[in-house]
Amino acid sequence: MKGKDELRVEEKISAILDSYKIDDSLDTKKQKTKSVLEAYLPVRQPQHSIVSVKVLIKMALQELFLRCKIQLSIFLLVLVALMVVIDSPLEKYLMMIFTAPIPLFICFWQLFGKYDQAMEELEHTFKCSFNQMFFSKVVAIIGIAILFITIPAIQFLLTGSQVRTVELFQLIILGLTPICLFSLMLLVLVTVSRNVNIMLTTFLIWMLFGFSALSTQVGELLVNVNVIFYAVVIVVSTVSIILKLKQLLQLDRKDLMKYES
Amino acid sequence: MKDDYELIKEIKLGSKVAMEELVDKYYKQIFHYTYRILGSYEDAYDATQEVFIAMMKALPTYQEHGKFISWLYTIAHNRCMNNYNKLKKHKSELIEEQEMSATEDHSNQYANSVFAKELLDTLPKIQKSTLILKYYHDLTSKEIAKITGVTIFTVKSRLYQGLQKLRKTIKEREKNERKG
Numbered sequence: 001m002k003g004k005d006e007l008r009v010e011e012k013i014s015a016i017l018d019s020y021k022i023d024d025s026l027d028t029k030k031q032k033t034k035s036v037l038e039a040y041l042p043v044r045q046p047q048h049s050i051v052s053v054k055v056l057i058k059m060a061l062q063e064l065f066l067r068c069k070i071q072l073s074i075f076l077l078v079l080v081a082l083m084v085v086i087d088s089p090l091e092k093y094l095m096m097i098f099t100a101p102i103p104l105f106i107c108f109w110q111l112f113g114k115y116d117q118a119m120e121e122l123e124h125t126f127k128c129s130f131n132q133m134f135f136s137k138v139v140a141i142i143g144i145a146i147l148f149i150t151i152p153a154i155q156f157l158l159t160g161s162q163v164r165t166v167e168l169f170q171l172i173i174l175g176l177t178p179i180c181l182f183s184l185m186l187l188v189l190v191t192v193s194r195n196v197n198i199m200l201t202t203f204l205i206w207m208l209f210g211f212s213a214l215s216t217q218v219g220e221l222l223v224n225v226n227v228i229f230y231a232v233v234i235v236v237s238t239v240s241i242i243l244k245l246k247q248l249l250q251l252d253r254k255d256l257m258k259y260e261s
Numbered sequence: 262m263k264d265d266y267e268l269i270k271e272i273k274l275g276s277k278v279a280m281e282e283l284v285d286k287y288y289k290q291i292f293h294y295t296y297r298i299l300g301s302y303e304d305a306y307d308a309t310q311e312v313f314i315a316m317m318k319a320l321p322t323y324q325e326h327g328k329f330i331s332w333l334y335t336i337a338h339n340r341c342m343n344n345y346n347k348l349k350k351h352k353s354e355l356i357e358e359q360e361m362s363a364t365e366d367h368s369n370q371y372a373n374s375v376f377a378k379e380l381l382d383t384l385p386k387i388q389k390s391t392l393i394l395k396y397y398h399d400l401t402s403k404e405i406a407k408i409t410g411v412t413i414f415t416v417k418s419r420l421y422q423g424l425q426k427l428r429k430t431i432k433e434r435e436k437n438e439r440k441g
Contacts, residue, residue, distance in 0.1 A: 009428050016431075017396055020377035022293055023302070030288045033310045034281050040317035042275045 056136035057143075060111075064140055067110045072144070075102055076151070083155045093174060094219045096152045098210030100175045101182035103148045105203045107141040112190045135248050142183050142241070149175040170227050177230045180237035182206075187244055265329035272320055284313060287330060290398065291337050297393045298341040298386070300378055308344060312337045327407065334398070334408045338390060345386050383430050388423035391416055 079099060086092050153172055182202075189198055213219040263271075263282065271279035291312050296305035315336050323332070381389050387409070394400045394408065402416045409416065 006428075009431055012431055013424070013427050016377045016380055019374060020297070020381075020397075021374050022296055024289065026288060026292055029292075029306045029309075030284060033288065033313055034284050036310060037280055037284065037313055037317050038277060040314060041277060041280060042273065042321070 057139050060136040060140035068106055071106045083152050093223050094214055096175050100149055101178045103145045104182050108186045109199055111137050135245055145179045173227050173230045176234050180234050184237045184241050287333055294337050295341055298390055308340050311340055331404055338408050384423050388419045391419040392423045
């Protein structure tokens, strides 16, 4: 009897709970919610391609030219003047090594160091991804620095008829080593923080080292180090730069590829 | 129709269409849950909207662990539990209004709905939400445990105690009706 009564109560509970109906005309409210949620959607990244990266590198080069034309022109004049004035091949070598990263410092400082928080925010709202812009700027800067190293090399070729191919190779390797090392270092620095003081301190330390090397035996020692050692340093730092740049680009490309698929 | 994982990926990339699809898919379920807990349409609309806003804010860090809807229910549950006490006073006034309109309306179904609501309101909020998730949303005890952040044993205990309380209330009501 008790069991029957319990069963009846159970059925009644079910019937009551089943009778709990809700007005399902939710369309208006649903639309309202959707329009509110639109504000919370992340800004859609544009579809990236190699072409757009090329365009961005071109833009970065233009920006470099606009921002750094005076500094780079002065540097170029000083470089040519020094190359003409200095007679000793050893000093020419050393001068080339120590001046090689200067365009890097100028460009990194102009393109990244001077940016404040607001400028970064602005970059984020630009049509291209922040990572792509960053990538293209770094590529443009490294390209400019490498271009500058060719100037003393050409001067060597034009003026010194006695310059042998081996010496020219050594010259290029010696010039490229600080470029690669400083590119990697500045790339890491601007990725972590865009502190101008850190860049400036690094530059001053390097110049101090350069001057002391010129006036002591260190310079000669540096030039006499086996060129293979420098080649290894270049390869390692170049691979590190490529990996770092690839990592930068992949940050948004990974998500994008999934989305496109 | 795309699955939840695909929709979330697209929303993370800024797809409005995916966001709308996800809202269409789960709005009703979340609204029903919030309404049954809070007992007022306006509060339920607000709570549902808050749930979806919280979802949008949390999506960038969302990691797939089980069903997406369970995660949404978790947000909804936490929000409702936070709002419950705040709205309790307002709700009792509302029920009185609804009862009055039900008697005026003479709609039997509506009166039953009000009674069901009243019946559920006799339960403590944790038992009520557990019972609602089980009865109206067909969730397993394991899923409810995950949503409410308690053990399966606690969920089963709450369900048992909740049903016992409902039985008791119904019996008392029947007794009163007989007396009356």
